[in-house]
Amino acid sequence: xxxxxxxxxxxxxxxxxxxxxxxxxxxxxxxxxxxxxxxxxxxxxxxxxxxxxxxxxxxxxxxxxxxxxxxxxxxxxxxxxxxxxxxxxxxxxxxxxxxxxxxxxxxxxxxxxxxxxxxxxxxxxxxxxxxxxxxxxxxxxxxxxxxxxxxxxxxxxxxxxxxxxxxxxxxxxxxxxxxxxxxxxxxxxxxxxxxxxxxxxxxxxxxxxxxxxxxxxxxxxxxxxxxxxxxxxxxxxxxxxxxxxxxxxxxxxxxxxxxxxxxxxxxxxxxxxxxxxxxxxxxxxxxxxxxxxxxxxxxxxxxxxxxxxxxxxxxxxxxxxx
Amino acid sequence: xxxxxxxxxxxxxxxxxxxxxxxxxxxxxxxxxxxxxxxxxxxxxxxxxxxxxxxxxxxxxxxxxxxxxxxxxxxxxxxxxxxxxxxxxxxxxxxxxxxxxxxxxxxxxxxxxxxxxxxxxxxxxxxxx
Numbered sequence: 001x002x003x004x005x006x007x008x009x010x011x012x013x014x015x016x017x018x019x020x021x022x023x024x025x026x027x028x029x030x031x032x033x034x035x036x037x038x039x040x041x042x043x044x045x046x047x048x049x050x051x052x053x054x055x056x057x058x059x060x061x062x063x064x065x066x067x068x069x070x071x072x073x074x075x076x077x078x079x080x081x082x083x084x085x086x087x088x089x090x091x092x093x094x095x096x097x098x099x100x101x102x103x104x105x106x107x108x109x110x111x112x113x114x115x116x117x118x119x120x121x122x123x124x125x126x127x128x129x130x131x132x133x134x135x136x137x138x139x140x141x142x143x144x145x146x147x148x149x150x151x152x153x154x155x156x157x158x159x160x161x162x163x164x165x166x167x168x169x170x171x172x173x174x175x176x177x178x179x180x181x182x183x184x185x186x187x188x189x190x191x192x193x194x195x196x197x198x199x200x201x202x203x204x205x206x207x208x209x210x211x212x213x214x215x216x217x218x219x220x221x222x223x224x225x226x227x228x229x230x231x232x233x234x235x236x237x238x239x240x241x242x243x244x245x246x247x248x249x250x251x252x253x254x255x256x257x258x259x260x261x262x263x264x265x266x267x268x269x270x271x272x273x274x275x276x277x278x279x280x281x282x283x284x285x286x287x288x289x290x291x292x293x294x295x296x297x298x299x300x301x302x303x304x305x306x307x308x309x310x311x312x313x314x315x316x317x318x319x320x321x322x
Numbered sequence: 323x324x325x326x327x328x329x330x331x332x333x334x335x336x337x338x339x340x341x342x343x344x345x346x347x348x349x350x351x352x353x354x355x356x357x358x359x360x361x362x363x364x365x366x367x368x369x370x371x372x373x374x375x376x377x378x379x380x381x382x383x384x385x386x387x388x389x390x391x392x393x394x395x396x397x398x399x400x401x402x403x404x405x406x407x408x409x410x411x412x413x414x415x416x417x418x419x420x421x422x423x424x425x426x427x428x429x430x431x432x433x434x435x436x437x438x439x440x441x442x443x444x445x446x447x448x449x450x451x
Binding site for chain 2: 048089092093094095096097124126129130131132136138163165167168169172176177178179180181182183184185190194196198231234239288289
């Protein structure tokens with residue numbers, strides 16, 4: 001209960017700060033200047049900023065940031081969990097987006113602690129377009145500096161993921177990424193049950209620089225990901241509940257470290273309750289939609305990119321996306 | 323008797339500006355100004371709805387849902403079934419549409435990722451032209 005209060009406090013502060021930045025900037029503008037240039041600028045900055053759980057993971061682009069803190073109250077150590085990524089779009093175009101971002105992943109509540117930072121660039125490019133072709137590929141490439149504070153290693157991470165997407169000519173119920181059936185087409189069925197699934201492939205390279213020989217070197221691996229989500233009973237509760245299963249498989253192709261090449265898996269399943277918050281300026285004009293999620297997740301496996309060692313645990317958390 | 327006239331968008335815009343001049347002219351009789359005003363609002367409505375229809379046309383092609391079935395209150399994800407990654411692809415046809423009305427108008431992938439409802443798409447296009 002105590003950590004829930006902490007989380008709420010954090011989110012409230014964040015929300016207020018975000019609104020304050022905009023309001024204070026607006027307030028700087030005198031009435032003579034009419035349409036606020038400064039206000040416009042601050043709004044543009046807010047529009048460019050994204051706060052989510054991680055940029056590393058293509059499908060998690062829609063997953064909110066997580067924070068939780070536990071203070072046991074006795075002599076034992078307090079623990080915390082943080083999955084936060086802040087991004088800033090520097091180049092925007094109809095075909096691609098380039099963003100600089102920083103990520104912090106901390107989890108001291110589990111057996112094998114996780115403390116990893118990632119800083120770098122992410123480039124999202126649409127290869128082809130489903131408006132003129134029946135197929136397209138959503139490509140997400142990133143190059144980042146990484147710092148593992150548990151192993152005391154630094155290095156860099158290169159990832160490239162490809163997600164196939166198809167136009168509406170592709171058979172409806174099989175089309176990845178889309179939600180089936182759409183409410184506009186089958187209003188009755190959609191109110192009972194909707195689903196979507198995603199498939200992702202790609203490769204990763206992690207280079208570590210360390211004084212310890214066994215850690216020094218690079219590993220290249222192939223990447224496969226499958227995620228399925230169902231949205232039940234929207235007639236009763238709206239689209240607030242999502243239940244998901246998420247499976248990631250990494251197969252090491254090449255390793256010049258002392259670590260053997262092997263297969264790494266991570267399975268996650270859980271549910272989220274999702275709420276929308278509208279962030280608007282003084283004139284009640286929408287700037288951006290924020291999202292608040294309360295969720296339970298079971299994690300089993302390892303994720304070397306975010307520094308998660310092989311283990312199994314459950315987590316209940318409050319997440320925030322901006 | 324039904325009379326149908328086909329006019330291009332710029333011709334309709336010209337008609338609006340003529341009506342505006344007519345209304346603002348002090349020599350215009352009040353009854354004539356009233357007619358001009360109603361004509362102006364009708365033309366403006368047509369202009370406004372033509373953009374709506376074009377946006378709905380793009381969304382219909384994207385989702386496979388017929389234009390008649392799309393409501394402005396539908397969400398792109400659950401209402402029309404357009405997934406988060408595919409939503410980004412809307413940037414290209416939306417840019418094409420916006421640049422038709424105002425050359426150089428651009429809609430970015432990151433702007434498309436913020437779209438939630440059909441009405442958001444329409445207001446995004448209108449804000450650019």
